[in-house]
Amino acid sequence: MKRIYSVIAFLLLIQAFFLNYTYAQSDVRSESNATRQETEKWILEKLNKYTEEHYNSFRVGTPLVSYLYKNYYYRFDNYNLIVTFDNITRGDINGKLTQVEQKTECKIPIYHLERLSDYNSKLSFYTNDTDITETTISFKLNETENRVTDYFGVNFKFDAEKDLFNRIVKAFQHLHQFYEKPPVKKEQF
Numbered sequence: 001m002k003r004i005y006s007v008i009a010f011l012l013l014i015q016a017f018f019l020n021y022t023y024a025q026s027d028v029r030s031e032s033n034a035t036r037q038e039t040e041k042w043i044l045e046k047l048n049k050y051t052e053e054h055y056n057s058f059r060v061g062t063p064l065v066s067y068l069y070k071n072y073y074y075r076f077d078n079y080n081l082i083v084t085f086d087n088i089t090r091g092d093i094n095g096k097l098t099q100v101e102q103k104t105e106c107k108i109p110i111y112h113l114e115r116l117s118d119y120n121s122k123l124s125f126y127t128n129d130t131d132i133t134e135t136t137i138s139f140k141l142n143e144t145e146n147r148v149t150d151y152f153g154v155n156f157k158f159d160a161e162k163d164l165f166n167r168i169v170k171a172f173q174h175l176h177q178f179y180e181k182p183p184v185k186k187e188q189f
Contacts, residue, residue, distance in 0.1 A: 036178040052155040110179040124153035
């Protein structure tokens with residue numbers, strides 16, 4: 001019986017700790033008096049400075065296919081964080097090296113931003129709806145591809161500054177109050 005009381009006391013202690021942590025987080029969010037422009041400028045400085053190129057390769061059968069994502073650039077519009085970057089796909093097909101260069105623009109709606117993640121040196125953005133749009137233009141093939149998702153991630157140098165991930169999260173939490181829900185586009189007919 002004594003053991004049960006010890007377990008209950010331990011669980012209550014853990015619960016109290018997490019309640020205090022959540023409460024402290026919301027206090028920090030309300031303490032900032034930075035303007036929308038100041039917050040956006042700070043976020044853009046960190047994102048543009050610490051996003052890293054990403055290289056990935058794998059074999060499809062015998063040919064090697066590789067992807068390089070580079071030249072990331074961030075900006076804001078009235079509703080979104082906009083990320084543009086170059087991606088280069090190379091493949092060894094039938095002994096011939098083929099390369100396709102593309103430009104991608106990704107729009108992440110700030111109003112729907114649900115959480116950020118720092119898993120495996122990747123800064124990931126998640127929304128509470130499938131409304132992150134990616135438009136990729138292939139120059140060589142003269143094609144445009146559109147995709148909608150609830151996730152977008154980039155390689156990121158989290159260790160470049162002390163507590164960088166948590167500071168970015170707080171900045172996005174603060175920024176959220178300045179953004180409205182994007183207007184719904186209605187069909188004409």
